[in-house]
Amino acid sequence: MIDARGYSCPMPVVMVQKAVQKDAPASLEVLVDDPCAVENITRFAHNHGYQAAAQERDGGAFSLTLTKQP
Amino acid sequence: MDKTKYWVVGAGIATGLAALLLTAAGNPANMGFCIACFIRDIAGGFGLHSADKVQYLRPEIVGLVLGAMAAALAGREFRARAGSSPAVRFVLGMIVMVGALAFLGCPLRMVIRLGGGDLTAVSALLGFAAGIGVGVVFLRRGFSLGRAYPAKRADGFALPGFVIAVLALLLTAPAFIHFSQTGPGASHAYWLISLGGGLLVGILAQKSRLCMAGGLRDVFLFRDFHLLRGFIAIFLTVLLGNLLMGQFQPDLAVQPVAHHDYVWSFLGMALAGWGSILLGGCPLRQLILAGEGNGDSAVTVFGMLTGAAIAHNFGMAGSADAMKDGVFTAGGVPSAGRAGILIGLALLLLISLTNLHKEDPTK
Numbered sequence: 001m002i003d004a005r006g007y008s009c010p011m012p013v014v015m016v017q018k019a020v021q022k023d024a025p026a027s028l029e030v031l032v033d034d035p036c037a038v039e040n041i042t043r044f045a046h047n048h049g050y051q052a053a054a055q056e057r058d059g060g061a062f063s064l065t066l067t068k069q070p
Numbered sequence: 071m072d073k074t075k076y077w078v079v080g081a082g083i084a085t086g087l088a089a090l091l092l093t094a095a096g097n098p099a100n101m102g103f104c105i106a107c108f109i110r111d112i113a114g115g116f117g118l119h120s121a122d123k124v125q126y127l128r129p130e131i132v133g134l135v136l137g138a139m140a141a142a143l144a145g146r147e148f149r150a151r152a153g154s155s156p157a158v159r160f161v162l163g164m165i166v167m168v169g170a171l172a173f174l175g176c177p178l179r180m181v182i183r184l185g186g187g188d189l190t191a192v193s194a195l196l197g198f199a200a201g202i203g204v205g206v207v208f209l210r211r212g213f214s215l216g217r218a219y220p221a222k223r224a225d226g227f228a229l230p231g232f233v234i235a236v237l238a239l240l241l242t243a244p245a246f247i248h249f250s251q252t253g254p255g256a257s258h259a260y261w262l263i264s265l266g267g268g269l270l271v272g273i274l275a276q277k278s279r280l281c282m283a284g285g286l287r288d289v290f291l292f293r294d295f296h297l298l299r300g301f302i303a304i305f306l307t308v309l310l311g312n313l314l315m316g317q318f319q320p321d322l323a324v325q326p327v328a329h330h331d332y333v334w335s336f337l338g339m340a341l342a343g344w345g346s347i348l349l350g351g352c353p354l355r356q357l358i359l360a361g362e363g364n365g366d367s368a369v370t371v372f373g374m375l376t377g378a379a380i381a382h383n384f385g386m387a388g389s390a391d392a393m394k395d396g397v398f399t400a401g402g403v404p405s406a407g408r409a410g411i412l413i414g415l416a417l418l419l420l421i422s423l424t425n426l427h428k429e430d431p432t433k
Binding site for chain 2: 005006007008009010011014017033034035036039043044059
């Protein structure tokens, strides 16, 4: 899991990019608290063969689940 | 096309149209919108510098911040937070300003100048891209200014409160506020038009995340062209508007509020580009983030205000070429400005190297 809360863009996407380039995980959970990061990570996921689902949590945070597309 | 693409292209077109309208309404040529110039004018209006041709409390800046705040509040995206290396961000704001004022424009004005046919800005665009490229290398190597943390909600209103005070001072015009009688500071649209243009662009820039530095950064980092669409939309809108109005002057001759010092325009905008990448966004984006409640960006804006004052007080700002009665007077970046750019580049290298983090992001 990547905890990118408190980081503003592009840092959350850079963190996701590093994780994807390192292991190409089948799924990845990312925590962010910036709506801009939700959009940017979702776009990055779509451009790199992942589906992204975002869920709003308490305290203004968002949980994103990235799943590798077959 | 997904919805966010519409927003960023729409924001770009609206920004371009606002720049054209504001110029037609009285703002300086090719300077319908310029964040660096307008913050410099506000610094002058406050008497923080004494360059008497660039002193005015620009309502566009007020509108940008309040528009972003209104959009963020309406969209439930207003978040008061701070604590991501605020002192470093203050310094970075100053450095970005020194680079931009050497060139005579922020990244937004650079695009507007290019759309007006000002080919003297081409070297600045190349420098801006080079600076972003250097910043991206450090991002890839683990550069970060650290996390921000939730702050008291009232803290998020620091910059919106400040710009409301700026507007109040503009409208009441007390004796201690300076207003240029000649020069770019004396050229301005009626305040309600300026405020309206700022509000419109502020709302759209908040919704779309429009960022001049982010456009090229995302292409270099992720091969993502999303934000670059906004950058291109501004350029094409201004270009088309200038062509239609017969104001397109594609040459290297004397251009409005510009100079021919190509090497130092390149280096000045390289400084602004690299600094913007370390900050996470261009000067426009810093205003928008501050309107969303980001205290670190508010500190950055105050750094830019200070940087503008220092740039003029220390004789570092560029001066424009002039043609009067057929006599050409060359402007350019003075020795102090060249020294400022080199010192700024050294400081950016220091800040970049001392904020590298190697940890695994998934840990």
